[in-house]
Every structure is written in C-alpha cells, then in structure tokens.
Amino acid sequence: MKPTKCHIHDGLVQELSILNSKLNSLSPHWVRSEQAREEVQEQRETLQAELKEHRRKGHDGKRCPSFDPRVAVSG
Numbered sequence: 556m557k558p559t560k561c562h563i564h565d566g567l568v569q570e571l572s573i574l575n576s577k578l579n580s581l582s583p584h585w586v587r588s589e590q591a592r593e594e595v596q597e598q599r600e601t602l603q604a605e606l607k608e609h610r611r612k613g614h615d616g617k618r619c620p621s622f623d624p625r626v627a628v629s630g
C-alpha cells in the first residue's frame with residue numbers, strides 16, 4: 556500500500572484492510588467464530604462509513620486529496 560497525501564485517509568484504509576484479513580482468517584466452519592465475524596463485519600461497516608465521510612468532506616467540508624474518484628470505484 557503506497558502512502559498518500561492524507562495520513563487520516565491512509566489510517567482508515569489500513570484499518571479496513573486489517574479487518575478484511577481478520578474476516579478472511581475466520582473459518583466459516585468454525586461455529587464459535589460466527590459472533591466474532593459479525594463483530595468484525597460491524598466494525599468494518601463503521602469504518603467504511605467513516606472513510607466515505609472523510610473522502611467526501613473530511614477536510615473542512617472539502618474532499619480528501621487522497622481520494623481519486625477515477626481510481627476508487629468501491630468504498
């Protein structure tokens with residue numbers, strides 16, 4: 556992951572990728588992991604909303620300079 560102009564944006568993206576790999580590491584065959592999975596998924600949704608908000612107006616109501624809408628299609 557290459558660093559961008561905004562460390563807040565980078566931090567959020569990094570946290571998201573950590574949560575994603577956490578989700579991937581939880582085995583679907585492991586029943587006890589079901590609740591953990593839900594928790595991580597919730598955290599991820601919160602983070603995604605936060606990131607979206609930051610991209611849109613995280614800089615004094617302006618768009619984050621790290622966010623290039625031509626590149627990022629999801630999120």
Ligand SMILES: [Zn+2]
Pocket residue numbers: 561562563564609613614619620621
């Ligand atoms: Zn930013």
